[in-house]
Amino acid sequence: MHYLIGDLQGCCDALARLLEKIDFSPSRDRLHLLGDLVNRGPDSLTTLRRLQSLGDAAHCLLGNHDLHLLATAAGVRAPHKGDTLDAILQAPDREALLEWLRRQRLAARAQGWLMVHAGVVPQWDAAQVLALAEEVHALLRGPELADFLPQMYGNEPDRWSDELTGAPRLRFIINVMTRIRFCNAKGRLDFKTKEGLGTAPEGFMPWFDVPERRTAGEPVAFGHWSTLGLVQRPDLLALDTGCVWGGELTTARVADGQVLEIIQVPCAQARKPGAD
Numbered sequence: 513m514h515y516l517i518g519d520l521q522g523c524c525d526a527l528a529r530l531l532e533k534i535d536f537s538p539s540r541d542r543l544h545l546l547g548d549l550v551n552r553g554p555d556s557l558t559t560l561r562r563l564q565s566l567g568d569a570a571h572c573l574l575g576n577h578d579l580h581l582l583a584t585a586a587g588v589r590a591p592h593k594g595d596t597l598d599a600i601l602q603a604p605d606r607e608a609l610l611e612w613l614r615r616q617r618l619a620a621r622a623q624g625w626l627m628v629h630a631g632v633v634p635q636w637d638a639a640q641v642l643a644l645a646e647e648v649h650a651l652l653r654g655p656e657l658a659d660f661l662p663q664m665y666g667n668e669p670d671r672w673s674d675e676l677t678g679a680p681r682l683r684f685i686i687n688v689m690t691r692i693r694f695c696n697a698k699g700r701l702d703f704k705t706k707e708g709l710g711t712a713p714e715g716f717m718p719w720f721d722v723p724e725r726r727t728a729g730e731p732v733a734f735g736h737w738s739t740l741g742l743v744q745r746p747d748l749l750a751l752d753t754g755c756v757w758g759g760e761l762t763t764a765r766v767a768d769g770q771v772l773e774i775i776q777v778p779c780a781q782a783r784k785p786g787a788d
Contacts, residue, residue: 522553547575624769
């Protein structure tokens with residue numbers, strides 16, 4: 513059985529209870545985690561160790577918080593006030609965990625679902641999403657990562673072009689796949705607005721509602737947008753249901769591009785909204 517799981521953010525107890533609820537067996541089942549494995553929650557270290565220990569039974573995507581961990585560990589990003597990453601950074605197996613994290617991807621496909629942490633721009637089809645994610649995957653595993661990490665942050669460029677190269681191209685890919693919520697019909701990004709659907713800036717809309725989006729009709733699953741909550745459409749599945757904020761940790765059992773079952777466990781509130 514294949515299960516897609518929303519943002520954990522270091523809530524390892526919720527993960528344990530969810531796996532118990534679905535009677536998870538690593539020899540039979542496959543977990544597909546949609547990114548933001550760590551940070552803000554109470555036990556990011558145990559979360560990473562648990563996921564790493566599952567081997568091929570757990571396939572994890574990278575979210576913005578996971579990339580923030582890599583940048584912080586490299587000394588190119590200052591810790592945020594609300595970070596809960598110290599236990600990882602001080603752990604005796606720190607390097608093994610960071611190396612494992614570097615091997616994870618920004619996008620993947622399984623059981624008829626295209627999976628990404630945040631979303632995609634309307635100009636990309638599914639094949640291009642996977643190809644662009646592979647560019648970043650190669651960077652993460654290679655020797656050029658240390659040089660790129662100081663250039664990873666920033667909101668420009670804010671629109672896709674096939675002519676983009678180097679750090680701007682990689683930054684845009686990462687920004688889209690780990691940060692996007694709203695964009696306009698031409699795919700221009702807005703990173704200021706983080707609330708629900710009704711808060712879109714003028715001329716902007718949720719990335720998945722852009723007309724003529726090239727991934728339309730392709731089942732897409734994503735996390736990242738906790739103020740959106742659970743959204744289930746025939747070709748769209750949003751699974752960040754605010755576990756770290758005291759919501760639920762949600763998984764979807766899927767097969768052949770369909771959702772067979774939604775399963776949730778309630779979560780203790782580890783962080784109050786606005787407490788960044």
